[in-house]
């Protein structure tokens with residue numbers, strides 16, 4: 001068989017140019033985004049790329065992901081095989097067979113086996129898509145795109161088959177076949193044909209393979225399979241910060257706030273949108289989507305991409321998109337209600353295999369609504385004014401902040417005398433249920449001999465809710481005031497009893513230069529238990545204890561074990577678990593400022609979580625967050641499950657110490 | 662045509678305590694806010710600006726730190742913010758407060774016709790509800806109090822029709838401009854400032870008119886021009902409540918008793 005180089009060379013040049021041009025067009029669109037530093041710390045970036053892209057860490061977290069793992073690595077090897085294939089087509093006489101024999105044979109064997117793996121993976125994917133689609137692939141959105149997915153799968157299958165037929169024919173024509181066991185099988189099937197026939201079969205297969213390869217290449221930048229090109233760089237450029245920390249804004253005349261035009265996103269935001277594989281993992285875990293809200297993180301990413309493509313020409317001409325992002329919710333537009341539905345729970349972030357950052361984009365669009373348009377659900381007006389005037393969500397007088405501690409005497413924080421600043425938080429100081437947690441924690445610290453003090457009426461809200469709601473202007477003022485006060489008072493260690501305060505003080509305030517030790521009470525109590533400073537005999541009255549992970553403690557701060565250790569210490573056995581727990585825990589519905597908003601569309605998130613809890617037949621639900629406490633208690637009441645208690649880990653520990661006598 | 666809102670800076674009364682010894686307000690360290698009713702007066706002036714293209718002016722009489730309150734008004738979108746401040750105005754009661762504000766309105770009217778003056782129903786610190794009517798009387802404007810809806814405004818015929826919120830009923834009235842309107846909270850939902858507007862407001866000029874501008878007889882304003890004096894401020898003793906009926910064994914009878922009691926005391930409108 002001979003290859004018709006004169007026909008292939010111009011074809012290749014044409015296909016190559018159109019491919020490069022399509023990629024260039026896409027990258028040009030990415031370049032309209034604003035600047036963002038994602039080139040620092042190459043060592044950490046490379047390490048992440050190995051884990052997430054080459055190790056397929058997130059992909060493998062799902063049982064079915066192993067199929068993609070094989071396909072990914074098959075592609076990696078076949079990349080080499082196909083480059084060799086193309087070179088063979090372009091330059092007469094060039095062939096891998098020129099390599100030293102052992103190496104050549106090894107490659108032959110690898111390519112042959114790997115092609116089989118790819119073919120098998122494709123077959124599995126085909127069957128799954130057609131006959132066993134998981135719930136998150138079973139909706140109108142994905143169905144509309146199923147054709148494309150199946151087409152790509154079919155093309156990969158054809159490529160593999162053509163490869164086998166080509167090599168089979170070559171072997172049948174007398175080429176050495178012992179290093180290509182699969183192709184040899186095909187050779188067996190072809191054996192007995194006249195050499196001329198075999199020659200035409202070989203060149204036919206060669207051309208099918210060649211044309212398919214060039215078409216495939218050109219489809220990539222125009223489909224969701226763009227991720228084959230962008231996923232690896234997207235993993236490299238991932239956020240090294242905790243992604244729940246949104247970037248700061250500078251407030252100066254003439255500046256614009258938040259995002260409503262696609263070009264106001266950063267280049268990385270736009271790159272994200274081109275990288276989405278439409279796998280649906282994010283939507284599968286999203287509490288808003290699961291309870292019938294019009295928010296779907298995958299749609300958010302897709303609409304950004306669609307808007308970018310729709311505005312492409314206008315953007316290139318004027319650097320200004322014609323159609324805004326926030327609108328009626330058609331393709332390429334996102335509704336306000338969708339944006340307000342996000343609890344910022346971070347489930348989407350933690351599950352996306354290609355490390356797309358959905359939630360920060362949602363907050364950026366909220367910023368536009370709040371800061372540029374002053375447009376938000378009615379309930380928030382009170383919240384914002386209370387925050388600005390009295391620095392707490394309820395608008396209660398700051399002088400009431402230390403009321404819970406009146407029986408404990410003067411517990412002011414004094415640098416040098418008190419080790420920890422106990423940052424009580426608004427819920428811990430004002431909410432009557434949560435004050436019990438505050439007192440429980442204070443008692444525990446006293447028992448363990450830890451010195452602590454509070455700021456009393458000078459404590460201000462940490463600003464978590466306003467920041468996640470997009471009111472960065474007010475957050476900025478709060479953060480600056482708080483950080484200045486911590487510095488002035490000589491604070492070096494902080495303990496909080498609220499994951500939202502904890503995460504904000506620990507992660508967000510770093511942007512404001514606060515570099516002190518911040519602990520969530522679960523961490524401090526666990527440490528005191530380890531050090532033998534808190535010893536509990538078992539509290540027996542609590543029955544079966546099931547632990548609910550707080551998103552801001554768990555997913556956002558990787559603290560999964562500390563609260564469980566506290567429960568184990570207090571009850572003598574490990575807590576029961578929700579069906580969805582740890583990284584996959586389902587939010588209670590209060591995060592992202594949703595605590596202060598009505599929930600009118602669909603079913604209620606807290607009820608969904610409470611129903612999930614009741615499946616475990618608990619006597620006590622254990623939480624580590626004041627908002628979770630409120631949400632679960634309310635949910636239990638609504639479900640009529642009054643027999644089930646909700647307890648904070650600090651209360652559990654304090655009760656077990658009392659049981660001690 | 663001008664639409665004016667009179668806004669007063671008041672201490673955040675949820676945070677104010679009365680000193681039990683001296684019987685005076687403990688004002689130290691208490692933040693100031695815009696009198697809550699006045700935020701609705703301000704909002705309505707901005708609504709009319711948006712809908713009819715009127716020029717919105719905010720007026721406030723008070724010490725120099727009142728500037729902060731007027732800046733908030735500027736961030737919400739008023740075209741002009743004027744602070745009426747002079748040593749001579751200090752210690753004013755409602756009579757002399759309305760005198761100073763009226764003089765300022767007259768002065769504004771010399772430059773551009775005033776159509777509507779909005780005041781809050783009352784303040785949360787003085788609580789007299791007298792300043793608005795005082796202004797109307799001095800200027801000879803029609804006074805429309807306790808308004809919870811603007812029904813219509815006809816700038817050609819110069820007439821306004823509003824709904825007043827009264828005990829148990831509403832009243833729709835119409836009047837020729839100019840009018841002084843006092844507003845209740847149901848009238849509207851105050852807007853929230855955008856960031857660009859907040860930043861702009863930082864640079865907005867807040868005009869200060871002192872008595873060299875208003876040229877009032879110093880003996881008729883401020884403390885000297887105030888016939889009312891505060892002799893004592895105190896927290897009223899509260900009567901102990903009483904337990905009526907037997908709610909556990911006779912809930913219906915007890916509820917009836919309670920209703921009768923409330924009717925007796927005129928606490929329920931029938």
Ligand SMILES: Cc1cc2nc3c(=O)[nH]c(=O)nc-3n(C[C@H](O)[C@H](O)[C@H](O)COP(=O)(O)OP(=O)(O)OC[C@H]3O[C@@H](n4cnc5c(N)ncnc54)[C@H](O)[C@@H]3O)c2cc1C
Pocket residue numbers: 667668669670696698699702720721722723751752753754755756758762779780781782783784786787788789790791792793889890891
């Ligand atoms: C007897 C007496 C003595 C007083 N002595 C003093 C004193 O020594 N020192 C002191 O600081 N205060 C003093 N005050 C308080 C001060 O006089 C009143 O607060 C002021 O006159 C307004 O009355 P008011 O608060 O009851 O307003 P209201 O009549 O309840 O207010 C109605 C509306 O008028 C408008 N308005 C009222 N005041 C102003 C203003 N200043 N600027 C712009 N608009 C306004 C607002 O729209 C407000 O909603 C005294 C009050 C009284 C009754």
Ligand code: SF4
Pocket residue numbers: 282285286287288289295296297341342343344345346347348349358359
């Ligand atoms: S952060 Fe949570 S609520 Fe928001 S989009 Fe992601 S999964 Fe949904």
Ligand code: SF4
Pocket residue numbers: 275276277278279280281282283297298301351352353354355356
């Ligand atoms: S955003 Fe990530 S998780 Fe969601 S569909 Fe796209 S690739 Fe999958």
Ligand code: SF4
Pocket residue numbers: 343345499500549550551552553586587588589590591592625626627628
């Ligand atoms: S309240 Fe608790 S579960 Fe709910 S968002 Fe916050 S941390 Fe998550």
